Amino acid sequence: MNTIFTIQTTGPACYEFTGQVNKWLRRVAPAEGLLTLMVRHTSCSLLIQENADPDVQIDLLDWLNRIAPPADHPSMHWLRHTMEGPDDMPAHLKAAILPVSLQLPIADGRMMLGTWQGIYVVEHRNAPHTRQVAALFQAS
Amino acid sequence: MNTIFTIQTTGPACYEFTGQVNKWLRRVAPAEGLLTLMVRHTSCSLLIQENADPDVQIDLLDWLNRIAPPADHPSMHWLRHTMEGPDDMPAHLKAAILPVSLQLPIADGRMMLGTWQGIYVVEHRNAPHTRQVAALFQAS
Amino acid sequence: MNTIFTIQTTGPACYEFTGQVNKWLRRVAPAEGLLTLMVRHTSCSLLIQENADPDVQIDLLDWLNRIAPPADHPSMHWLRHTMEGPDDMPAHLKAAILPVSLQLPIADGRMMLGTWQGIYVVEHRNAPHTRQVAALFQAS
Numbered sequence: 001m002n003t004i005f006t007i008q009t010t011g012p013a014c015y016e017f018t019g020q021v022n023k024w025l026r027r028v029a030p031a032e033g034l035l036t037l038m039v040r041h042t043s044c045s046l047l048i049q050e051n052a053d054p055d056v057q058i059d060l061l062d063w064l065n066r067i068a069p070p071a072d073h074p075s076m077h078w079l080r081h082t083m084e085g086p087d088d089m090p091a092h093l094k095a096a097i098l099p100v101s102l103q104l105p106i107a108d109g110r111m112m113l114g115t116w117q118g119i120y121v122v123e124h125r126n127a128p129h130t131r132q133v134a135a136l137f138q139a140s
Numbered sequence: 141m142n143t144i145f146t147i148q149t150t151g152p153a154c155y156e157f158t159g160q161v162n163k164w165l166r167r168v169a170p171a172e173g174l175l176t177l178m179v180r181h182t183s184c185s186l187l188i189q190e191n192a193d194p195d196v197q198i199d200l201l202d203w204l205n206r207i208a209p210p211a212d213h214p215s216m217h218w219l220r221h222t223m224e225g226p227d228d229m230p231a232h233l234k235a236a237i238l239p240v241s242l243q244l245p246i247a248d249g250r251m252m253l254g255t256w257q258g259i260y261v262v263e264h265r266n267a268p269h270t271r272q273v274a275a276l277f278q279a280s
Numbered sequence: 281m282n283t284i285f286t287i288q289t290t291g292p293a294c295y296e297f298t299g300q301v302n303k304w305l306r307r308v309a310p311a312e313g314l315l316t317l318m319v320r321h322t323s324c325s326l327l328i329q330e331n332a333d334p335d336v337q338i339d340l341l342d343w344l345n346r347i348a349p350p351a352d353h354p355s356m357h358w359l360r361h362t363m364e365g366p367d368d369m370p371a372h373l374k375a376a377i378l379p380v381s382l383q384l385p386i387a388d389g390r391m392m393l394g395t396w397q398g399i400y401v402v403e404h405r406n407a408p409h410t411r412q413v414a415a416l417f418q419a420s
Contacts (some may be wrong), residue, residue, distance in 0.1 A: 001420070002312060002387050030247045032142060034176055034276055036314055036383045040394030042330040048240045049232065050182040055220040056232050062218060063233050067207060067347060077254030078342060080335040092329065092336050093343050100328045101383045103176045105276035107142050112274040134392040136314055136385035138420050140141070140278050172282060174416055176314055188380045189372065190322040196358040196372050202358060203373050206346060243316045243381045245416035247282050252414040255322030280281070280418050 001028040005133040009123035014047065014057040018119045023109070024089050025137065030109055033139040040132045043091035045098035051118030067140040068093040086114035098122055141168040145146045145273040154187065154197040161251070162173035165277065170249055173279040178241040179274045183231035184263050185238035191258030208233040231264035238262055281308040285413040289403035298399045305308040305417065310389055313419040318381040320412045323371035324403050325378030330397030337360065348373040371404035378402055
C-alpha cells in the first residue's frame with residue numbers, strides 16, 4: 001500500500017505528522033511490516049526527534065543556521081548557487097545531512113517508536129511550501 | 141520477524157553490535173531479504189562505520205563535540221533546552237544528523253556489508269543508558 | 281531481486297547513477313515495491329540531491345570541506361587517524377553524516393522521486409575508487 005502525505009509549511013520549523021501516519025496505518029497495516037517514508041524535495045528533510053519540549057526543535061533549527069548560514073551571511077560569500085535566494089543553498093546543505101527517507105518497523109499495527117519520538121518534516125526554506133512525503137507499507 | 145536489540149552504554153562512544161545482529165540473522169534469515177534497524181531514542185544514533193582502527197571512532201566523537209559542543213561551552217550560550225544537562229541538547233543535534241534507521245540488504249543470509257563496515261550504536265549522553273534498537277527482517 | 285551497482289570515481293564529487301538504477305528497475309520491478317540502496321564503504325556516501333544546477337553539488341562539496349577540513353589543515357591538528365592520508369579521516373566524518381543507505385518507494389515500476397531529485401554517490405576521497413552500491417528490490 002502506498003500513499004502521499006501532504007504537509008503545508010510556513011517557514012523554517014519542524015512540522016509533526018505522526019498523527020497523519022498513524023491514521024493511515026490503522027487503515028492499511030493490521031499487523032507486522034515496514035513503513036518507508038521519503039520526502040520528494042531537496043530543500044526540506046524528514047526527522048525523528050523528541051516531541052516533548054518544543055525548545056528542542058527551536059534549538060535544532062538555530063544550530064542548523066549556525067553550521068549552514070544564509071548565503072548573505074559574510075561567512076558564506078563563497079557560495080555559487082545563490083540565484084534562488086539566500087535561503088536556498090543552505091536548505092540543500094541541511095537536506096544533505098538530515099534524513100531524506102525514514103524506515104519504521106511496524107509490530108501489532110503500530111510503529112515501534114520510542115516514547116519521546118515523533119515524525120517531522122523539517123522545512124529549510126523561508127517561503128510557504130506544500131511538501132509531499134511518499135509512503136509505502138509492506139506487510140511481512 | 142522482528143526483535144529488539146538491547147545495548148548498554150557507558151558514556152559517549154561507538155558500541156558495535158554487528159555480532160548480535162549476525163547471530164539473530166542466522167536464526168531468522170535463511171535467504172534474501174531486507175534488515176531494518178531503528179533506534180528508539182532521540183539522544184543516540186545508529187552508524188555504519190569502519191571497524192578497523194579504533195582511532196576513527198574517537199576522532200568521530202571528538203569532531204561531533206566540536207560541531208555541537210556541550211551547552212556549558214561559551215559558543216553554545218544561545219541554547220534554550222538546557223534543563224536536562226549540558227550534554228542533552230547537543231545529543232539531540234548529533235542524533236539529527238547521524239542515522240536513526242539503517243537498512244541492510246541480505247543475500248544468502250548475510251548482510252551485504254563491505255569488508256570494513258561494522259554496525260554501531262553511537263551514544264551521545266554522558267550517563268549510562270540502556271538503548272533499544274528495533275529490528276525487522278523481511279524475506280524477499 | 282538484488283544486484284550491485286559499480287560506480288567509478290575520480291576524486292571528490294557527486295556521481296549521479298539514477299539512470300543505472302532506472303534501467304535495472306525496468307527489468308526487475310514491474311509494479312509496487314521498495315528499493316533499498318546501501319553503499320559498501322565508509323569513506324563515500326549516497327545522496328538524493330538536486331540534479332538541476334551543478335553548482336549545488338560544488339557548493340555542497342565545498343561546505344563539507346569547511347565543516348570537516350583535511351587533516352593537514354591547522355584546525356584539524358587534533359585528529360588521530362591520519363596514517364591513510366589527510367583526506368581519509370574527514371572522509372569518514374562526512375560518511376557519518378551523509379546517508380549510507382537510501383530507500384525509495386516504487387509505484388507503477390518507477391521510483392517516487394520528486395522532479396528535481398537525482399541519486400548520487402558522493403566521493404570523499406581524493407584518489408580514484410571503484411565504489412559498490414548494494415541494491416535490493418522487494419515487490420509489495
